[in-house]
Amino acid sequence: MPPHRTLLDVLRDDLRLTGTKRGCDEGECGACTVLVDGKAVDACILAALSVNGARVETVEGLAGPNGELGRLQRAFIEAGAVQCGFCTPGFLMTLTAFLRGRRSATPDEIREAIAGNICRCTGYSQIVEAVQMALATR
Amino acid sequence: MMDLIGTRVPRTDAETKVRGTAVYGVDHGEDGMLHAKLLRAPVPAGEILDLEVDAAARMPGVRGVFTAADAPVPRAGTVVKDQPLFASTVVRYEGEPIAGVVAETEEQARRALAAIRLEIAPLPPVGDLEQALAPGCRLVHPAWEQYECASDFPRGGNLAAEMLSDPDPAALARAFAEADLVVEGEYRAQRQYQAYIEPKSAVGRYQDGRFVVHTASQFPFNVRDQVAQFLGVRVSEVRVVGHHIGGGFGAKLDASLEPYAALFAWKVGRPVKLVNERTEDLLSCGCRENAIVRIRTALARDGSVLGRDVDVLMDNGAYSGEVPLMASLPMHVFGQVYRAGATRVRCRVVYTNTAPTGAFRGVSGVYLYFALERHMDECARRLGIDRRDFRLKNLIGDGATTLVGQVLEDAGILHEAFERVERVAPWAELTRRRGSKGMLHGVGIAAATWLTNPGPGTVTLNVDEDGTVGLISGATDNGSGAVTMGVAQIVAEELGIRPDDVIIRLPDTDAAGYDAGSQGSRTTHVVGRAALAAAAEVRQKILATAANILEADVADLELTGGTVRVKGAPARAVTLARIAAEAMRSSGPITGTGAYVTPMPAYDPGCARGLLFPVFPTPTYHVHLAEVEVDPGTGQVHVLRYVVAQEVGRAINPTGVRGQIQGGVAQGLGYALYEGLEIEGGRYRQRTLEAYRLPLAVDVPDVEILLLEHGHPAGPYGARGVAEPPIVPVAAAIGNAVADAIGRPINRLPIRPDDILETLEHRPST
Numbered sequence: 001m002p003p004h005r006t007l008l009d010v011l012r013d014d015l016r017l018t019g020t021k022r023g024c025d026e027g028e029c030g031a032c033t034v035l036v037d038g039k040a041v042d043a044c045i046l047a048a049l050s051v052n053g054a055r056v057e058t059v060e061g062l063a064g065p066n067g068e069l070g071r072l073q074r075a076f077i078e079a080g081a082v083q084c085g086f087c088t089p090g091f092l093m094t095l096t097a098f099l100r101g102r103r104s105a106t107p108d109e110i111r112e113a114i115a116g117n118i119c120r121c122t123g124y125s126q127i128v129e130a131v132q133m134a135l136a137t138r
Numbered sequence: 139m140m141d142l143i144g145t146r147v148p149r150t151d152a153e154t155k156v157r158g159t160a161v162y163g164v165d166h167g168e169d170g171m172l173h174a175k176l177l178r179a180p181v182p183a184g185e186i187l188d189l190e191v192d193a194a195a196r197m198p199g200v201r202g203v204f205t206a207a208d209a210p211v212p213r214a215g216t217v218v219k220d221q222p223l224f225a226s227t228v229v230r231y232e233g234e235p236i237a238g239v240v241a242e243t244e245e246q247a248r249r250a251l252a253a254i255r256l257e258i259a260p261l262p263p264v265g266d267l268e269q270a271l272a273p274g275c276r277l278v279h280p281a282w283e284q285y286e287c288a289s290d291f292p293r294g295g296n297l298a299a300e301m302l303s304d305p306d307p308a309a310l311a312r313a314f315a316e317a318d319l320v321v322e323g324e325y326r327a328q329r330q331y332q333a334y335i336e337p338k339s340a341v342g343r344y345q346d347g348r349f350v351v352h353t354a355s356q357f358p359f360n361v362r363d364q365v366a367q368f369l370g371v372r373v374s375e376v377r378v379v380g381h382h383i384g385g386g387f388g389a390k391l392d393a394s395l396e397p398y399a400a401l402f403a404w405k406v407g408r409p410v411k412l413v414n415e416r417t418e419d420l421l422s423c424g425c426r427e428n429a430i431v432r433i434r435t436a437l438a439r440d441g442s443v444l445g446r447d448v449d450v451l452m453d454n455g456a457y458s459g460e461v462p463l464m465a466s467l468p469m470h471v472f473g474q475v476y477r478a479g480a481t482r483v484r485c486r487v488v489y490t491n492t493a494p495t496g497a498f499r500g501v502s503g504v505y506l507y508f509a510l511e512r513h514m515d516e517c518a519r520r521l522g523i524d525r526r527d528f529r530l531k532n533l534i535g536d537g538a539t540t541l542v543g544q545v546l547e548d549a550g551i552l553h554e555a556f557e558r559v560e561r562v563a564p565w566a567e568l569t570r571r572r573g574s575k576g577m578l579h580g581v582g583i584a585a586a587t588w589l590t591n592p593g594p595g596t597v598t599l600n601v602d603e604d605g606t607v608g609l610i611s612g613a614t615d616n617g618s619g620a621v622t623m624g625v626a627q628i629v630a631e632e633l634g635i636r637p638d639d640v641i642i643r644l645p646d647t648d649a650a651g652y653d654a655g656s657q658g659s660r661t662t663h664v665v666g667r668a669a670l671a672a673a674a675e676v677r678q679k680i681l682a683t684a685a686n687i688l689e690a691d692v693a694d695l696e697l698t699g700g701t702v703r704v705k706g707a708p709a710r711a712v713t714l715a716r717i718a719a720e721a722m723r724s725s726g727p728i729t730g731t732g733a734y735v736t737p738m739p740a741y742d743p744g745c746a747r748g749l750l751f752p753v754f755p756t757p758t759y760h761v762h763l764a765e766v767e768v769d770p771g772t773g774q775v776h777v778l779r780y781v782v783a784q785e786v787g788r789a790i791n792p793t794g795v796r797g798q799i800q801g802g803v804a805q806g807l808g809y810a811l812y813e814g815l816e817i818e819g820g821r822y823r824q825r826t827l828e829a830y831r832l833p834l835a836v837d838v839p840d841v842e843i844l845l846l847e848h849g850h851p852a853g854p855y856g857a858r859g860v861a862e863p864p865i866v867p868v869a870a871a872i873g874n875a876v877a878d879a880i881g882r883p884i885n886r887l888p889i890r891p892d893d894i895l896e897t898l899e900h901r902p903s904t
Contacts, residue, residue: 018165019158023335024416028827059158073156080793084617085155086335086384111835123804124835
């Protein structure tokens with residue numbers, strides 16, 4: 001593994017897991033967010049070598065064992081939180097980490113949680129509502 | 139009937155997008171695919187003294203290196219053929235392609251790029267609009283006269299295009315002579331980057347003697363035409379295959395990397411992929427143009443506008459995309475909301491040594507309305523009349539004639555929109571409010587009329603043997619939901635099936651009829667109309683086949699829930715699947731096609747010279763109100779409340795309509811307060827998404843949305859265009875609110891904290 005290769009390179013180019021998106025390559029847009037040992041990180045600025053032995057979760061792993069959508073994914077569909085959808089995998093991963101072990105969240109807390117992910121389409125309101133919807137269906 | 143119109147049906151592609159399985163343009167790959175990188179100009183202007191590529195061609199993995207010598211035609215362009223594929227003797231903007239390297243891997247291509255020897259003698263860039271038009275300024279295109287031009291309009295030297303309307307100079311002079319008050323203002327706006335999250339990409343292949351290009355384009359047929367132009371071939375020799383689009387907002391209407399991908403694939407005989415890195419995407423993107431707007435208005439003491447003189451400068455950048463068309467926009471904006479008396483409008487589009495500018499949602503309108511509405515506030519203040527009252531006094535009504543001679547039959551909707559906003563946000567009460575804890579409180583209001591793009595579209599529907607309906611169209615859904623909600627819902631409603639059973643094929647110019655692309659809010663209105671016609675043909679065939687099966691009269695049948703039933707005898711029913719299968723044996727497969735184009739409204743062709751964009755078809759009406767607090771210590775603006783009243787004709791899908799309004803306002807807030815590409819010596823100061831500040835979740839309030847639904851007679855179920863205009867009056871409303879808060883005019887976009895602090899410190903209080 002060449003040291004300059006990022007986790008995003010490995011996911012997209014070697015493993016062909018193209019659900020994780022490359023938006024800026026500088027850790028700014030959040031489209032490449034994945035979970036490493038449960039923590040949301042930007043895969044585009046993380047050396048692949050540094051996650052050796054860690055548990056990496058991507059958007060492809062959010063559905064259940066039989067392919068059934070998770071509650072956050074369902075809420076994104078229902079709330080209209082998806083437009084072009086290119087940022088969606090990153091938001092889903094950031095919010096998956098945020099929601100783990102959490103029973104409630106105020107809109108302001110949700111907005112703070114997603115302040116590292118850029119969505120150019122929705123203006124964010126329907127993403128915030130999707131999170132509230134997912135919390136309500138827990 | 140499924141009663142689907144006006145309901146919140148999820149978009150048909152939402153599931154594949156939340157699973158991460160949707161294939162975007164940048165995700166597309168092919169067997170044996172090579173990777174290419176472009177060598178881009180490191181300076182905004184200069185003479186190319188030496189370009190040596192032999193060493194690069196010998197690098198490991200390299201399969202080809204290409205330069206201007208390989209370009210099939212010298213120049214191409216939509217309006218003016220002024221743009222080469224590669225710079226050869228001169229560089230005209232930073233980021234302009236000079237050479238391309240094709241290699242087995244992206245890394246090898248990148249290394250080979252570094253091995254190209256390029257020597258440029260830099261020239262002082264023509265970087266500024268006023269400088270470009272000054273006498274003696276170096277010409278960006280000394281050979282401009284030799285360029286082929288599609289239409290006839292005034293141009294010459296660094297003046298890329300001019301639109302001029304001065305129908306009655308005597309009346310204008312009289313208006314200014316008789317005025318009680320003359321108000322002048324100058325308004326400036328910087329460039330805005332579309333900043334879609336998916337960078338531009340393209341995969342080219344040469345197969346069976348034709349060029350195949352895979353790309354995430356808003357307008358595949360336009361890309362087809364432009365690739366054909368750059369390659370010097372007929373349009374039928376190019377096939378463009380669409381993919382999911384990771385945002386476009388206008389920037390993915392024109393070809394960008396596609397001609398290079400097609401050319402390289404042809405030259406090397408293997409598929410070739412190009413993907414922009416973020417900085418090269420930003421540097422080469424057709425951003426919203428920077429502009430200067432100057433307005434003089436002659437006023438009577440009672441608040442009547444007697445006359446107006448408008449002068450606009452727009453930055454074309456180094457090559458003409460569609461900005462020469464945008465030169466017509468002031469003619470619309472300054473006559474389709476407020477009466478202006480005798481009016482003269484001049485708009486000049488100027489060549490500079492900067493990246494070519496282009497389409498961004500709400501083209502030119504965002505800063506033209508900012509200028510007009512800031513100016514309206516200033517006029518009201520100088521007259522001592524309430525800002526809202528001044529607007530209402532001059533607001534046009536039903537049957538108003540605009541400056542181009544177009545009649546707006548239903549412009550009285552503007553009055554209703556003001557009234558609707560008033561009901562939830564009473565002006566007198568809001569403007570009396572004071573800021574909390576030392577904050578400065580301000581309110582702004584702005585109105586706009588906008589269009590629904592009229593371009594043609596088609597839909598073909600095929601009923602499959604499983605009872606689903608395949609939808610083939612060149613229409614694209616760049617995220618708006620226009621196809622995956624609007625058109626899908628219309629087809630489902632007409633054919634009595636679930637929206638999920640409308641299977642939408644992504645666009646392919648080999649399979650679908652012509653479509654004018656995802657622009658100007660046209661898709662639900664125009665393609666929806668085409669879908670209605672296609673569905674009517676299919677419906678008629680379904681019922682005829684079912685009548686045979688059920689031995690019933692067509693008039694006694696109803697089509698709902700995926701079946702045809704005899705009314706009043708629910709047991710006598712047959713499924714769509716069986717009907718489709720039966721038709722194979724009897725009348726042939728069930729298929730239907732519809733086409734539509736909006737008829738052009740009448741106008742006065744003699745009203746102006748250079749009017750390349752003459753009318754605003756299927757108009758929509760908008761009033762926005764913003765309430766802000768400004769921190770006088772930091773200059774930070776907090777948007778407390780944002781209200782939108784918008785005429786949509788009919789909200790086919792309220793979730794989708796809301797998403798467009800909320801998202802459009804967010805982009806407008808970015809434009810008003812944060813976003814701007816500053817040009818310094820011909821170069822952008824902001825070059826990454828870190829430096830280019832985009833609105834985040836913590837910046838954008840929940841927009842209060844008031845829908846007006848006056849169905850348009852031509853629209854499917856009355857629908858008009860929805861998605862583009864929510865961005866249009868935002869900078870105007872925010873600008874007015876901030877100016878109100880700080881008690882001083884602020885006439886430059888974006889309005890950044892430093893500008894506010896400087897204004898508070900230096901300008902005399904009003």
